Amino acid sequence: MKLKVADLDERTKLPSGPDAKGNSSRGSVREELHLYRRERILGVAAELFSQKGYSGASVSELAKMIGVTKPFIYYYMKNKQDILEQICIATIDLPHVVMDEVFSEDLSPADTLYKFVRRFVWVQSTNQNYVSVFFREELNLSPDVRDYVTERRKEFDERLGALLRKGVETGDFRIADVPVTVLAISGMVCWIFNWYRPEGRLTLEEISLLFADLTLNMVDARRRSDQAV
């Protein structure tokens, strides 16, 4: 079975800048429009904050980029901090969407890990503005949102840790220390926001395949012929 990473795009490609399009089939037209406008604001804000930094950007500038007035923005978002926090919440939730999907399939630990890393690379790269804002601006979050982020990170580590432990039990993986290996894998993938360029030498498809292989090497996975996912 060949992986179609793009299948996941609908749910994990967060809204982006000027070309962002809305999603349909989400209830009434009114609700749809509300959601679409909210997401559009977040997408452009992620681009703006990523380019100028949160403290260097203003709501006036954001409104100008979208081509609306400031009151329009304030109808959808409480304030600049609220916009930042919605960006960060969407970003920390992203890898969980991938886990929900991949972990529920009936695959071996090695196949699950392989497929998860490929999709994790995919979502981190296609949402690069969100991810870079998330990692740079953590200090600007309110205590509540910081707690949420910490909780979701812990949950991520536990879920990936459980998969690695399962692989050790089945003999698929050999791992000296599961929690450190979890941090090594997530660090390697999250770091992509620092260097990924869509116009670079390799396609995202190629990068995701290389990273999935590197991860299987890290956990010393027993390779199987039917492993291609």
Added chain:
Amino acid sequence: MKLKVADLDERTKLPSGPDAKGNSSRGSVREELHLYRRERILGVAAELFSQKGYSGASVSELAKMIGVTKPFIYYYMKNKQDILEQICIATIDLPHVVMDEVFSEDLSPADTLYKFVRRFVWVQSTNQNYVSVFFREELNLSPDVRDYVTERRKEFDERLGALLRKGVETGDFRIADVPVTVLAISGMVCWIFNWYRPEGRLTLEEISLLFADLTLNMVDARRRSDQAV
């Protein structure tokens, strides 16, 4: 031979907060004192910027933390941006100090990589304030310093890439794509600033050993009995 990572501390442990001590034997007492005070400012500033963010911190606050006046700070540093830039230059130069040292030894590619990763982990963790400021505040650098940072990063990737290619040639490593593997290794290690806690479950020694092993797995290194460095 057992690695004494602490040997490197003298040159790679950057000055830190309130308890920072100066280095001796650096020319005249006057020069020493100048250098000591400059480094002391940087060390406390790294702590302050790391806690409050660059834009949230002020020179008055920094002066108060050190117990000096603002003019004292301005005698050693041009302005707040100058302080940030000196922190970032010191940080980007760090892994190069480790490379200069480890790469000049007459070791096999696998031994070199193993030793390098151990020490790289060590310097990134013991200078966590510097590293976190560096990665968060890149947008606040002047174009000249940004260019310097880009150049040093490129140089880092090339040097580590050359080591990996040498290992492939000697048959020590099996690597599908050298540049991506370089980015995977450096991402995994740089990411430590995000999760390392000195009071955590594992010692830095233990983390550095685990990361060095994970790296050798990544490059599919042929393990040798005399490899312990």
